[in-house]
Amino acid sequence: TSYRSTMEDPWQKAYDFAVTVARKAGEVIRKAGESEIKVSTKSSTVDLVTKTDERVEKIIIGSLKEEFGEGTHCFIGEESVAKGEPCILTHKPTWIIDPVDGTTNFVHGFPFVAVSIAFAVNKQLEFGVIYSCLEDKMYKARNGKGAYCDDELIQVSDVKDINKSIIISEHGTDRSPEKVKKIFSTMQKILCIPVHGLRGSGTAATNMCLVATGAVEAFFEIGIHCWDIAAGAVIVKEAGGVLLDVDGGPFDLMSRRMVSANNEVIARRIIKEIEIFSAERDDAPIQKK
Numbered sequence: 001t002s003y004r005s006t007m008e009d010p011w012q013k014a015y016d017f018a019v020t021v022a023r024k025a026g027e028v029i030r031k032a033g034e035s036e037i038k039v040s041t042k043s044s045t046v047d048l049v050t051k052t053d054e055r056v057e058k059i060i061i062g063s064l065k066e067e068f069g070e071g072t073h074c075f076i077g078e079e080s081v082a083k084g085e086p087c088i089l090t091h092k093p094t095w096i097i098d099p100v101d102g103t104t105n106f107v108h109g110f111p112f113v114a115v116s117i118a119f120a121v122n123k124q125l126e127f128g129v130i131y132s133c134l135e136d137k138m139y140k141a142r143n144g145k146g147a148y149c150d151d152e153l154i155q156v157s158d159v160k161d162i163n164k165s166i167i168i169s170e171h172g173t174d175r176s177p178e179k180v181k182k183i184f185s186t187m188q189k190i191l192c193i194p195v196h197g198l199r200g201s202g203t204a205a206t207n208m209c210l211v212a213t214g215a216v217e218a219f220f221e222i223g224i225h226c227w228d229i230a231a232g233a234v235i236v237k238e239a240g241g242v243l244l245d246v247d248g249g250p251f252d253l254m255s256r257r258m259v260s261a262n263n264e265v266i267a268r269r270i271i272k273e274i275e276i277f278s279a280e281r282d283d284a285p286i287q288k289k
């Protein structure tokens, strides 16, 4: 059953509140002391998580529950899912949260760390907010209302010639030889098109903001999660960009793979070079141990 709201513009308050919460979360990250950066690992020895990731997620979800009431909204948070919470998008109002996108950067002091908060209703993304907290840049977008960085409208690049593009991708946290081989083979093919350059900030959310501001032409990755890209998907689309699956099909938030680009010409040219490998869907049934 689809979720119906009574108010004519029900989500503006939630959007404004998400910006406030993202900024507050970013401050907690900036102030995190050495003790908080005690590193643990998740899916691999290089998939890092810290007390700050967990504390910031609790602050965000706690603030949202206080504001919107327990039980009315659903939550998909990176660290809650890591602890066994389900990762299923229903028709209910749902917050999709990455408390610290760029955890490895955070641990190393590499200056790109983002708080990513998205909101979906009836399985449609309504808005996205990404606070790049070390740069102090607030990116945000609501469906049909444009994309902004610090209240300035942002727009994707108008480059259509792949030879004049910068492409962003990441190596992810899976170090299995067959996947690493495909990642680097894809990057080599794209580099030798040739393109002007390959880049990677270390955080999907920031990479998507770079597409939305026109700083780069495309970002693609296999292995990301819905919380890494949900907010960025709204921001890229509202900045005039496109989102596709890595096989050229429609964008699928839970598929763990995506291409975001300034236009379809660049997106489909990149897709030709991507060597696809499997990644279990975010909403795959949890295997009973």
Ligand SMILES: O=P([O-])([O-])O[C@@H]1[C@@H](O)[C@H](O)[C@@H](O)[C@H](O)[C@@H]1O
Residues within 6 Å of the ligand: 078, 098, 100, 101, 102, 103, 104, 170, 171, 172, 173, 202, 203, 204, 205, 221, 224, 228
């Ligand atoms: O774990 P996290 O820092 O929130 O998210 C990160 C993503 O933003 C990035 O695109 C990916 O390459 C990293 O492996 C990591 O998953």
Ligand SMILES: [Mg+2]
Residues within 6 Å of the ligand: 053, 078, 098, 099, 100, 101, 102, 103
């Ligand atoms: Mg994260």
